[in-house]
Amino acid sequence: xTFLSGGFFLLVGALLITYYALPKRLRYLSLLGGSVxxxxxxxxxxxxxxxxxxxxxxxxxxxxxxxxxxxxAYTALHKKDLPKEExxxxxxxxxxxxxxxxxxxxxxxxxLLGALKYTSFLLEVLRAPWQVHWxxxxxxxxxxxxxxxxxxxxxxxxxxxEENLLRYALFASFFPQMIQGPISRYDMLSQTLYxxxxxxxxxxxxxxxxxxxxAAKKLILADRLAxxxxxxxxxxxxxxxxxxxxxxxxxxxxRLYADFTGGIDMALGVGELFGVTMxxxxxxxxxxxxxxxxxxxxxxxxxxxxxxxxxxxxxxxxAFLRWTKRLRGRFGNGFLSRMPLYxxxxxxxxxxxxWHGAGWNFALWGLTNGVVIILSLTLKSLYDRLHGxxxxxxxTKAYGAFEIxxxxxxxxxxxxxxxxxxPAGVWGAFSSLFTTWNYGQVxxxxxxxxxxxxxxxILLVGAALLLLVSLKKGEGSFRRFLDSPWKLWLTAAGLLxxxxxxGAYGPGYTASDFIYGxx
Amino acid sequence: xxxxxxxxxxSDLHPDIDFETAEGLIDRKVLTSFDVVSIAAELSETYxxxxxxxxxxxxxFNSARALFALIQKREDE
Numbered sequence: 126x127t128f129l130s131g132g133f134f135l136l137v138g139a140l141l142i143t144y145y146a147l148p149k150r151l152r153y154l155s156l157l158g159g160s161v162x163x164x165x166x167x168x169x170x171x172x173x174x175x176x177x178x179x180x181x182x183x184x185x186x187x188x189x190x191x192x193x194x195x196x197x198a199y200t201a202l203h204k205k206d207l208p209k210e211e212x213x214x215x216x217x218x219x220x221x222x223x224x225x226x227x228x229x230x231x232x233x234x235x236x237l238l239g240a241l242k243y244t245s246f247l248l249e250v251l252r253a254p255w256q257v258h259w260x261x262x263x264x265x266x267x268x269x270x271x272x273x274x275x276x277x278x279x280x281x282x283x284x285x286x287e288e289n290l291l292r293y294a295l296f297a298s299f300f301p302q303m304i305q306g307p308i309s310r311y312d313m314l315s316q317t318l319y320x321x322x323x324x325x326x327x328x329x330x331x332x333x334x335x336x337x338x339x340a341a342k343k344l345i346l347a348d349r350l351a352x353x354x355x356x357x358x359x360x361x362x363x364x365x366x367x368x369x370x371x372x373x374x375x376x377x378x379x380r381l382y383a384d385f386t387g388g389i390d391m392a393l394g395v396g397e398l399f400g401v402t403m404x405x406x407x408x409x410x411x412x413x414x415x416x417x418x419x420x421x422x423x424x425x426x427x428x429x430x431x432x433x434x435x436x437x438x439x440x441x442x443x444a445f446l447r448w449t450k451r452l453r454g455r456f457g458n459g460f461l462s463r464m465p466l467y468x469x470x471x472x473x474x475x476x477x478x479x480w481h482g483a484g485w486n487f488a489l490w491g492l493t494n495g496v497v498i499i500l501s502l503t504l505k506s507l508y509d510r511l512h513g514x515x516x517x518x519x520x521t522k523a524y525g526a527f528e529i530x531x532x533x534x535x536x537x538x539x540x541x542x543x544x545x546x547x548p549a550g551v552w553g554a555f556s557s558l559f560t561t562w563n564y565g566q567v568x569x570x571x572x573x574x575x576x577x578x579x580x581x582x583i584l585l586v587g588a589a590l591l592l593l594v595s596l597k598k599g600e601g602s603f604r605r606f607l608d609s610p611w612k613l614w615l616t617a618a619g620l621l622x623x624x625x626x627x628g629a630y631g632p633g634y635t636a637s638d639f640i641y642g643x644x
Numbered sequence: 645x646x647x648x649x650x651x652x653x654x655s656d657l658h659p660d661i662d663f664e665t666a667e668g669l670i671d672r673k674v675l676t677s678f679d680v681v682s683i684a685a686e687l688s689e690t691y692x693x694x695x696x697x698x699x700x701x702x703x704x705f706n707s708a709r710a711l712f713a714l715i716q717k718r719e720d721e
Contacts, residue, residue, distance in 0.1 A: 281698040417676060432677050438697035440681035446688045453689060466681060502678060 126166050128304065128391045129340060136163060137395060144399055149321030156295055156318070156399060163300035164263065171262035174241070175298055178234055182272040183293045185230035186279040186286035189223050193282055227280050231273065238269045246483035264303035266480055270430055272297050275311045277434055284312050292319055299401070301392040305385065307406040307426040314403060322400020330613035332397030337620035339390025344628030346587045347384035350376050351629075353574035358544045363553065367561025370554045374537040377544055379588055382411065385424070409595040414528035416497050419536060427480070431473050439469040460503060471495045486551075490542035497539065583627055645691040645719070647712050653686055654708055663708040670702040680705055693718050 126132050140159040144152050165172055196219045200212055207215075241259050248256055275296070279286045287293040295318060296311055322328070357365050357373035365373065389406045396403045410423035420428050439445055445465045452462040471492060478491020512519050538555065545551045576584070597606075607613050654663040657679050661669075669675045675683075680700060687693040693715050704714045 283698070417678070418673070421673065421676075433700070436677060437681065437700040441684045441688075441695050441697055441700065443694075446685060446694065449685045450689050466678065466685075469681075 126163065128388060128395075129343065132166060133163075136166070137398065141398060145324050147321075149323075152321035152399075153292065153295055153319045156299065156401075157291055160295060160298045160300040160303075164298060164303065167263045167303075168260075170260055174237065174260075174262040174265065175268065177237065178269060178272050179290075179294045179297045181230050181233050182276050182297065183287070183290055185226055186276055186293075187288065188226055189276075189279050190286035192219055192223050192226075194285075195219075223280060227276065230276060234269050234273060238265055241265065243479070243483045264305075267302065267306050267308055268297055270427075270480075271302075271308050271310075274308070274430055274434060278311065287311070287315070295319075299396075301395040302403060304392070305388045306424075307389060307392070307404050308430050309403055309426070314401070317400055317402045320400070325400075327610060327613065328400065329398055330610065330617060331607065332394045333617045334607065334613060334620065335394030335397060336391050337394075337617055337624065339387040339392075339394060341620050341624050341628075342383040342387030342390065342587075342591070344624050345383075346584060346591075347380045347387060349576070349580060349584065349629035350380040350383075353576055354380060354544075356574060362545060362550065366554070366557035366563070368564040368567040370541075370558055371564075372567060373544065374541060377540060378411070378533070378537050379584070381540070381543075382591070383587075409598060411533055411592075412529055412595055413532050414525065415532055416494070416501060416535060419532055420494070420498075427477070431477055435476060436469055436473045439472065440466065445469065463502075467499045470499055474498070486542045486545075486547065489548065489551075490539065493539050493542065497535065645687075645693060645715055647708070649691070650708055650712050650715065653683065653690075657682065667707050669707060670705050675705055683711075687715065691715075 126136075136159060140155055143155040143158070147155055161172075164175060196216060199215065203212065241261050242265070244257055244259060278284060287296065292315075296309075296314060299309075299314070299318065302309060354373060354377055357369055358377075386407050393403050393405070404426050406424055406426050408422040408425065410419055413419035413422055448465045449462065452464060456462045474491040474495030475488060476491070477494070478487045478489070481487045481490070518524050541551045541554055545554050571581070607616060651663050654661070658674065661674060663669075666674065670680075683705075684695045684700070687695060695714070695718065699714055699718070704710055
């Protein structure tokens with residue numbers, strides 16, 4: 126079941142009725158029922174895996190919370206009558222217990238994710254004589270990361286654990302975020318997930334507009350581009366070189382953006398129908414001026430997850446700090462003394478790559494991002510010196526536009542890992558950008574992509590509108606424009622009409638799955 | 645460590661920012677994640693102040709004052 130299936134809309138409709146029919150304090154139960162129903166409809170065989178994660182994380186977090194509370198009470202009670210060393214030793218013993226519990230739960234959940242997602246690939250790499258075809262539960266990467274984040278926060282004492290199993294189960298399985306995120310944090314999501322929203326027609330209208338805006342991006346732009354991109358990146362990819370690669374990577378950027386942000390818009394819009402606020406996942410990423418900034422604006426909840434739970438802990442770990450100290454003592458403040466920072470960056474980006482999928486392309490895609498970020502950090506002093514010679518250049522609009530286009534093209538190039546099979550395929554496509562000069566020929570043969578003139582107009586206007594919305598958002602939320610009920614409902618009607626009239630469906634098209642759904 | 649020493653450390657990273665008055669350093673993306681870990685490494689190396697993973701939250705890095713309060717807390721331990 127996808128967001129764009131009749132079954133999904135029926136489920137949301139039924140949930141709206143039950144949600145608002147129930148007393149406020151019980152409304153979250155209808156969301157839990159809906160989430161279980163959604164997951165069961167996607168595949169009943171997935172349910173046991175989700176249940177393992179929910180129960181193990183819930184139980185472990187409770188034990189961690191109980192241990193932390195007991196430790197706090199004990200130290201408060203004996204603060205005056207016990208020597209400091211004894212209290213420290215007690216805290217260390219309790220800390221070790223918590224770490225053991227935490228690691229056990231982590232091993233179970235990441236082990237499950239790793240086994241289901243990567244075993245087949247590892248066997249292939251090891252050239253094992255047998256293969257496995259295990260089930261990969263829907264959204265396992267998303268709900269596992271969300272659950273692990275919760276567990277780490279509880280272990281660190283950031284907030285107490287959720288005591289109610291049903292409430293926790295809803296946090297881990299809330300259905301709009303199961304297909305492609307966002308990856309929520311408990312302290313943020315719990316503020317609205319359980320409170321039971323009042324019936325508010327204006328909020329419903331806003332949710333509906335966001336859902337339809339997401340659907341329009343997906344149906345009108347992303348799905349329209351899918352067949353053309355399959356041709357450019359498919360089995361005959363070697364026939365499409367040079368300018369075709371350039372065209373393909375720009376169109377893929379548009380498709381990925383429309384697909385992923387469209388799906389997130391739909392997820393956040395569905396949440397809004399029930400008064401649930403989930404974190405935003407995008408902040409106009411294609412307007413970023415460098416790759417580091419880009420990754421704070423694209424798939425923000427995944428990026429911040431890796432930053433908070435892997436990058437920061439690695440960098441402030443005793444081992445890394447000692448390593449930095451040793452290197453600085455030997456090499457001063459130069460490139461080599463930053464090796465720990467660069468190592469942590471590469472680890473994070475390798476993990477980010479394989480989080481997206483089991484395959485060399487994913488790992489190399491991640492590592493390429495890491496290497497480019499390290500290069501840009503290393504070259505920063507050079508850039509600063511250059512800008513020192515041309516003061517004022519950086520503040521000009523023209524230079525700002527250049528930075529945006531440069532970052533966009535760089536991200537397009539890195540995404541070639543996502544488009545072509547294996548390093549040879551990627552290298553062939555990349556090198557042809559500079560060796561095959563066929564731009565005039567491509568312009569004359571655009572029709573082979575199967576898109577009519579009217580469809581090109583739709584794509585261009587759609588892309589221009591997305592850009593306009595992004596630019597407008599910089600001056601304040603686009604939603605402020607929708608400040609009256611009639612504007613809201615008129616916009617919803619307009620978007621629905623656009624989806625029906627201009628959406629890519631019917632003969633020759635299938636409502637394809639969301640790209641990020643496969644992660 | 646004194647507040648002035650912290651201001652010097654931060655100014656080395658971003659000479660163009662007045663850290664004495666600047667607020668929302670993380671929220672406004674003045675400091676990046678690389679700046680944050682560079683600060684943590686510098687604090688550990690030069691001043692012997694070891695921050696923990698749990699300390700690295702926006703509230704502690706949004707202003708020099710907030711960061712200084714955290715440093716004092718860790719020094720007192």
